[in-house]
Amino acid sequence: MKLRDILSPLYVWKRAFEKPYSIATLTEQRPGTPRYRGFHQNDIDKCIGCGSCAEICQNITIDMVPVKEAKDGDSGLRPRFDYGLCCWCALCVDICPTGSLKMSNAYTWVEEGLDKDVRDTFCFTPGVDAKPWDKEELGYKRPDNYELLHLDRVPMPHLQTEERISSFIEMVQGFSHEQAVKEADRCIQCGICTATCPAHMNIPAYIKAIREDDLEEGLKIMYETNPLPGVCGRICTRRCEDVCALSHRGEAISIRWLKRYLADSVEAQKYKDILASEVTPRNKKIAVIGAGPGGLSAAYYLLKMGYEVEIFEAKPAAGGMLRFGIPEYRLPYEALDKDINHILTLGAKLHLNTKVGKDISFDELHAKYDSVFISVGLFDSNRLAIEGETLPGVINGLDFLDDVTNGKIPQLGKHVLVIGGGNVAMDAARTARRLGSDVTVMYRRREIDMPADREEIEEAFEENVQFHFQAIPIRIEQTTDQRLSFLWGKAVMVQQEDGKRPVPVMIEGSSEVIVADTIIAAIGQSADFHWMEGKAITNIKFGRFNIEADRWGKTSDPKVFIGGDIFNRTADAISAIADGHRSARAIDSFLLAAKE
C-alpha cells in the first residue's frame, strides 16, 4: 500500500471550496431551450385537416377529429395528440403542408384529478383545447432550408408560341412515364381534392395507381365517377388543384395532367376488357336528349345499370360543346372520340342530326320512353343588341367555332375583334389567331373580372392577342372599303354592395373607333327550350330562364330529368358529367320504385 494511494483521495476536499453544481430548488421553472421540441401548437384557421401529420407519425399519436364544418379545401378535422404515445420527433411539424403545426418549448404538463378516463389524460387538440403554452413564441418550427415535400411541379412541356399559332396541333405535349411517376409521387394522399371535385373522383387512388404503374386499375378507378377522363384530363377546370394541400406553400399536384397521362396510356381497344362488368338487363328504355358530356355520362351509367339508352343529338356528331365549342389545339378530336367510342360500345343507340321538336317530337319521346334525361346545353348566343350587329362580317362565337369544327373555315380578314371575356371569347380569339388574323379582344370589365380560365387568358397574351378592357360597345358601321368600324366607349367600374361584381358604367361622351374585318360576339349563351312543347310539358314547371329541378335534376314531372349547363351554375364539363351520373342514379331509383 503506497502512501500516495492513501493521501491522493483527500484531493476531493478541494470541492468544499468550490461552487456546487446542483440547482437549489426543484420547483423553479427551467424554460426549454429556444429550439426545444415541446408541446404542440396548431393554427386551426391555417390548418386544412389534411391528416399528413397523422400519416407520418410513427407512433399513431395523432387522431384526426371533427372540429369545424367541412368546406372546400378544408376537411373540418383537426389533429388530436395523445402524449402517452408521442415521442416529440417533430416529423409531423416537418411535413405539415400549410405550416400550421408547430411546437412550443414547453415541457411540463400536470394533470390533476382522477375523474378522467386514463385513456384521455394527456390528450388534447392544439388550438381547440386551450393550454398555457398556446402563445409561447419559442420552440421548434420547421427550419427554412429543410423540406420533406417537393413543392415544385414537374413542368409540363408545351409547344413553343411560334409553333402554337401556326397550326391546330395540341398545345400541351403530355407527361412521359418518368415525369408522371415523379409528379404522382408528390401527392400526399390527403383526399381534400375529392370533396371539391363536382364528380368526387377518387383522385388519390388513381394518382397512387400511376405511382405504382398499375395503369389498368387507375383507369377503372377513374371510370367509376367519370366516363370522359381523356377529355377532362385536357380541359377540366380543375377545382381540385385550387384546393390541393400542397398549393398552400408550393404548387398544386398536376392532377389534370396526371389524369391525361393515365387515360392516354391505355390503348382504346383494351378499354372494353379492362372496364367490363356484370350488367343485369332491366328492360327499360331511357331517352337522352343531347350527346354532350352530360348526356354521355348519363348514358354510360344507365347502360352500366342495365338500361337501354337512346341518345338524340341535333348536330352531325356527338360531343356537344366539347367538340363544337372547344378548339382542337386544346382537345384533339382523336382524344374526344376515344372516350365517346367506349361509351357507344356499351350499346347506346346514337341518333345524329336528329333535332327534338323538328325531326321527332318531345311528346313522342315522353310517351315512348320510361324516362327522359335532357342535357341540351346553352347554344343560344346572346345578342350584342347594338346597331349594325346584322352587318355582314359580324358573327357570333359559337357559330364561328362550330364552322371551324365542321371544316368550314371562314375568311376572317386581317384584323378580327372579339367581344367578350369568357372561355368562348378566348377560344374564338385564339382560333382566329391560328387562322392567320391579328386579334383584339374587347371586354367591358377589367382583366381580373374576366370569367375565362386564367390559363386561357395568359396563353392568349402569349399568342399576341391584344386586349382592350373597360370597353362598352356602342355601334357598328360599315366603312367605305367594306370593313367594319366598331364604335365603343370607355367605362369606369362602379363598386357594388353585397359582394356583387363591380358594374361598368360608360363615361359620358366617350367615343373610340377601331376598324376590323370581322367582329365575333361572344358575350354569353342561354338555354333554348322552344322545342319542348305539346302535352308532354304539362307537368314540367319552368322558371324564368330555366326548368325547375331538385338537386338530382328531377323536374316536377318525375320521369323527366335535366343536367349540365342548363341545370348547374358552374357550367363546366365535369359538372355536367357529375349531373349525368347523379341523374342516372335518381332515374334508377325512380324506375325501381315505379316497378313495385
Next chain:
Amino acid sequence: MTPGGVRGDLPEGWEAHCEQVLQGVEKLLGEVWHVMFNNAVFKSRAVGLGKITPDMIDRFGVVGPVARGSGMARDIRKDNPYLIYDQLDFNIETETAGDTYARAVVRWKEMHQSISLIRQILQRMPRTGPLHITLPNVLHLKVPAGETYVRAESTRGEYGYYMVSDGTAFPRKVTVRGPSYSHAMALLEHLAVGVNIADTHGLMLSLHTYPPEIER
C-alpha cells in the same frame, strides 16, 4: 437526423460551448484519477478481482473494454471501420492485467479517446454544403425485402444488428444483440467462484452487464 440529412446547422456558439464541456470533462477525469484510481481502498478491492486470461476471451465471447482490459486489441472501429472511423486518428486502448482495475483504467483511457475523437470530428467537419436533400416522398417509402446483419462498436463492445424487411415501409424484425448475455451468464458464473459476496456487485459492474440486454 431525418430522412434526407439533418434538420439544421449547429447553433451559434455550440462549438465553443462543446470545447468548454470537453475541457470540463478532462478536468474531471483528472480528478477521478486522483480520487478513484490512486485510491488504496479501490485498489485493494479491484486489483485481482475477476481476472480474465486471454484464452477465456474466445471461449466465453468476451468483447469491448472487458476484452481490451486483458490485452486483446480488438475494436470494430479499427478492425472493420464504418462511418468515418477510418479517417480518424486513434489507438486501441488496452491494459494487460485483465482484472477489474485494468478494465476501469481501459474505460478511463477510452474517455480521453472519445474527447480526442470529438475534437477531431469538429475540426474536420465541412463548414459548407447542403444539410438536407428532399428525398422522394417519405410517406411512400418502401424498404426492399431482405435481411441484413451489421456490427458496430458500442460502450459495452461489439453489437450486432439484425434487420428483416418484407418490402413495406416498416421493418419486420429488428434484433439488437449485445454482449450482456454471455458476460452476465457464462462469464460471470465462471468468474464469481471464490469471490467475496460484497465484491460480486463490483465484478458485475466491471463487466458492464446490463440486465435488460441479457434478453433484448
